Structure formats: structure tokens, C-alpha cells
Amino acid sequence: MLIGIEKYLFDNKIAIDIKIHETITREYQILTLRTHPEMNNKGYSGYVLTAIKVDKAEK
């Protein structure tokens, strides 16, 4: 869905600065000499599309 909206905005040149953000929370294992990010985490945080509306470009 967001991909479709992004493509529509981009192709019709009615928006600029179009971005799709995905937020993640990265957990870390904290142990002596074994501190590293967790290799697996949750993957259903959702996506945020942001854009700025502009006037349609003239051909």
C-alpha cells in the first residue's frame, strides 16, 4: 500500500522528499566480552511514509 502511494506521488511529481521509515528496536546482549546486538528481533513495527506536497510539475 505505501509502496503504491509512494510510486503515485513520485511518478506524478506532486510531492518531494518522499521517504518510507521503518522503526526498529535493537536489543543488545550485555555480557563481559560478549556484548553484541541480538541476532533476531521483532519485525512488525510498521512503516511511516512522509512527503511534502508540491504543485504538479508542468511538462
Added chain:
Amino acid sequence: MDSLSTILNYTNLGENAKTIIYEDTSGFLTTALAQRSSVNANIVSLYDGKIRGKNSCLLNLTENDKIVITYLKLDILMNPKTTYHNIFSRFYLNSFDNLLLCLKTEENLVQIFFSLFPYLRLCGMIVIFSTQLQVTY
């Protein structure tokens, strides 16, 4: 909560900011936006007719009368034949500073976006939250 902070961060909430919101989170985003807003904010919150997006958190905002929250049924704006749609279009076309959509389900997202997009002014901010990136069948 991280997604909420991203949504609020990208929304322009200056003085006299006018925001149109459609959400299916029972007023959660509307409340967060109202609390973040500065003086003279104007928020139009759309709901789908089943759940009015007003919850008890908004009762804390009654001291600040400068934040105006208007609740409208989405069906009114989606149906162009109604009188109310014509009145709303006449007064609010190209007038909103922010367009926020927050949907947990993917149905009607594109249709709602195209219906509300004309109400956003030029240089207005579009912020859409969805749990789905692409269409799933």
C-alpha cells in the same frame, strides 16, 4: 511508541497549524497530536462511523480552549454527492498543513488517501502509518 514519535516529529505543528487525521486507533493519535500542538491548533479527526475517536485522555485538554478538535464521519468526505461534502470542499480545499493517516489494516488506505489529498495545501506534510508496506494477497 517509536512510530508515534516519528509521526509527530514529521508533522508540522506550528502556530495555527491545521491538521486532518484519519485513524483507526480510537483517538490515540489525535490525543497525542493535541498534546504536542502549540497554540491555536485546529485538528479535524475523521472516523469511520463505527468508533468515534474520542477517549478520556482528551478531558485533560479542556483547560486549553485554543486547540479545536472537530470530529467528522469519513463517509461524508468519501461521498461527493452530499451537501456537507460540498461545503467542506469549499472551505477546506488546499487549506490543511498536515495530512495524517494511521491505519492498522490496509483496506481503503489508497482510496482514503486520494480523497483527502486535495485538502492538503502546497508544502503541506503527508504522514502515513501503515503496518503493511505492500499489498498482500
